[in-house]
Amino acid sequence: MPDGGSREFIPAFFVDVVEKGETFPRGKWPPHITLFPPLLAPYYNYYGDTMRGVVNTLSPFDVTVGEDDLFGPDHNVPVKRIQESPRLQVVHTALVRTLANLMHDPTYRQPYNPHITAQPGMTLATGDTVHVGGFSVVEKESGVWTVVDKIGFKGGNNVR
8 A cells, every 4th residue: 555645445333433634643543444545646526525425315223333353365354353244335325326436455355244343442332233324435635644525424413
C-alpha cells in the first residue's frame, strides 16, 4: 500500500463515535469495520454524494460481534469477526458497485469478511450487538488519517 505523501480514503463504520476532522495515525484507528478496501485516490465530495445516493434508502441495522480470529498475510492480526449479516453485505455490495472503478488496494479480495481489528482496551465481546446507522470516510495524507465525511442511512442517527 502506498505511504508517505500519497492520499487514499476508506469508508468505515466506527464502533465509537468519531467526529469529522478527528485524526489518528496509521495503525492507531479506533475499533471499526472496514466497508471497502483502501481507495488509492484523494477523496472528493462527489464520492460522498454518490455513496449517499446509493445508501440513503438503507435503514439502520444491528450487527453481532462474532468469534476471535487472526487476519493479515501472516495471520497475526487479532480481530473479532462479525457474524453473518446480510444487511452489512448489502452496504458492502452497494459500495463495490459505486467505488469499484477507482483504483483500490489489490491485497483485499472477495469474499468480504467483516471484522473489527482488536485494539488494546477494546471491550467488545462475542455476542455483543453494535448498531450501524451509517459510516464515516477517512482519508490519509502524509501518514495521518482524518475523518473527512459522515454518511448516514435513512433515519440513521448513529453515523460513526
